[in-house]
Amino acid sequence: MGKELITDKEAICLLMLFTMGSTLILGVGSDAKNDAWLAVIAGLLMSLPVILIYSRLLSIFPGKDLFEILDMTLGRLLGKLVALIYIWYAFHLGALVLRNFGEFMVTMTMPETPIFVPMLGLGLLCVFAVRLGIEEIGRISAYLLPVLMIILLIVLGLAIPQFELTNLKPVLGKGLGPVINGGFSAFSFPFAESAILLGAFFCLKTKKSPFKVYTLAILFAGTLIMVLTIRNISLLGQLTSKLYFPSYVAVSRISVGDFIQRIEVTVSIIFVVGAFAKSSICLLVASRGIQRIFKLKDYRKVVIQLGSLMVLLSYIVYDTTMMMQYWAFKVYRYYAFPMQVIFPVIIWIIAEAKKNKSKPAGKKAPANE
Amino acid sequence: MFIIVILIYSVVFLYDFLPLYKQKEWKEFIVNACLGLVSFTIALLLSFNLKIPSPEAPIREIITSIFGK
Numbered sequence: 001m002g003k004e005l006i007t008d009k010e011a012i013c014l015l016m017l018f019t020m021g022s023t024l025i026l027g028v029g030s031d032a033k034n035d036a037w038l039a040v041i042a043g044l045l046m047s048l049p050v051i052l053i054y055s056r057l058l059s060i061f062p063g064k065d066l067f068e069i070l071d072m073t074l075g076r077l078l079g080k081l082v083a084l085i086y087i088w089y090a091f092h093l094g095a096l097v098l099r100n101f102g103e104f105m106v107t108m109t110m111p112e113t114p115i116f117v118p119m120l121g122l123g124l125l126c127v128f129a130v131r132l133g134i135e136e137i138g139r140i141s142a143y144l145l146p147v148l149m150i151i152l153l154i155v156l157g158l159a160i161p162q163f164e165l166t167n168l169k170p171v172l173g174k175g176l177g178p179v180i181n182g183g184f185s186a187f188s189f190p191f192a193e194s195a196i197l198l199g200a201f202f203c204l205k206t207k208k209s210p211f212k213v214y215t216l217a218i219l220f221a222g223t224l225i226m227v228l229t230i231r232n233i234s235l236l237g238q239l240t241s242k243l244y245f246p247s248y249v250a251v252s253r254i255s256v257g258d259f260i261q262r263i264e265v266t267v268s269i270i271f272v273v274g275a276f277a278k279s280s281i282c283l284l285v286a287s288r289g290i291q292r293i294f295k296l297k298d299y300r301k302v303v304i305q306l307g308s309l310m311v312l313l314s315y316i317v318y319d320t321t322m323m324m325q326y327w328a329f330k331v332y333r334y335y336a337f338p339m340q341v342i343f344p345v346i347i348w349i350i351a352e353a354k355k356n357k358s359k360p361a362g363k364k365a366p367a368n369e
Numbered sequence: 370m371f372i373i374v375i376l377i378y379s380v381v382f383l384y385d386f387l388p389l390y391k392q393k394e395w396k397e398f399i400v401n402a403c404l405g406l407v408s409f410t411i412a413l414l415l416s417f418n419l420k421i422p423s424p425e426a427p428i429r430e431i432i433t434s435i436f437g438k
Binding site: 092290294295296297298301302304305306308309312313315316317318319323327331334335 | 400428
């Protein structure tokens with residue numbers, strides 16, 4: 001089989017969609033109330049060092065994915081153990097995104113449909129996409145992201161007349177504490193989730209592209225999320241942190257001259273694309289991990305079974321929407337912290353040490369020639 | 370309801386497992402069979418309206434016991 005390659009532009013679009021995916025709909029940093037936009041900035045600043053570590057890892061081992069890196073740095077046994085944890089994380093995250101999508105569909109747009117139907121539809125789509133490979137996922141995200149941007153900008157433009165910027169005041173009214181707290185939530189919920197992409201960016205072209213891809217995509221996505229958070233707060237005020245899906249309600253308030261109304265379906269379109277990109281990447285990474293652990297020939301062969309398992313897990317994972325909200329904003333950050341920060345930092349330190357050890361030997365070799 | 374589950378899974382199994390069996394890729398076959406059996410069991414139990422314990426509860430309990438609610 002030929003090696004899969006995606007261009008930097010496609011990778012940036014993929015990572016942007018991955019980051020914005022479920023954040024656009026669930027909102028971010030609800031602890032910080034009307035300072036949530038500051039919390040996004042705080043989360044962005046917190047995530048920058050971690051992002052640099054991810055891209056450094058990818059550039060130390062070009063063409064390798066997370067599971068090979070784990071094998072090379074931690075050894076066979078420990079590497080497999082950590083790989084299992086990462087497979088579970090990717091698989092669970094994919095199921096959570098599917099569940100978010102299902103909850104959104106059932107509470108907001110199609111209340112009479114059983115929740116299993118939209119999740120099954122999206123799950124099937126993800127299985128098809130992953131069977132086609134990461135090149136196709138990259139291409140579809142490079143194709144869809146500009147469309148989404150145009151939609152977002154038009155909706156933002158229509159919303160501007162109804163902005164009440166007094167809702168943003170008082171800035172830092174309760175001090176820095178809630179902002180830092182919300183920033184940690186924003187750090188773990190959209191930004192540092194890009195640790196999953198370590199398992200999918202084996203296909204970047206050059207050694208330098210990980211830095212470019214990671215920093216540009218996270219900065220763009222962070223700016224967009226910040227702008228949209230400001231939009232939500234200035235349209236809804238204190239309501240923002242009390243709603244399950246603030247973007248949807250905020251956009252449904254837009255009405256221009258009693259003529260352009262009920263344009264909240266645009267939010268659904270954006271969310272469908274984002275959830276699709278995110279859960280298909282998660283499925284891809286989980287199946288690649290299984291391929292590496294069991295030394296299979298091709299990751300495409302386990303995708304159907306893993307995808308059906310993912311849909312079933314997403315069906316049983318929560319009982320209520322309240323539980324989903326509680327999980328997303330209270331539990332998830334501690335649960336994901338080891339996978340997002342601790343393991344990558346340990347791997348990075350070991351990788352740098354190993355690289356420095358092998359460097360003198362590498363320098364000697366050309367001298368001997 | 371469980372008849373639908375069995376029908377769908379038999380179609381999926383035929384589509385997914387026959388090529389693996391014909392090409393004699395036993396490793397893939399075994400891994401796939403394990404995953405498929407787990408998902409088939411869960412789907413069958415769900416079709417009987419049984420409640421399956423979610424993995425979120427133990428994780429949540431551990432985390433709230435360490436960091437507080």
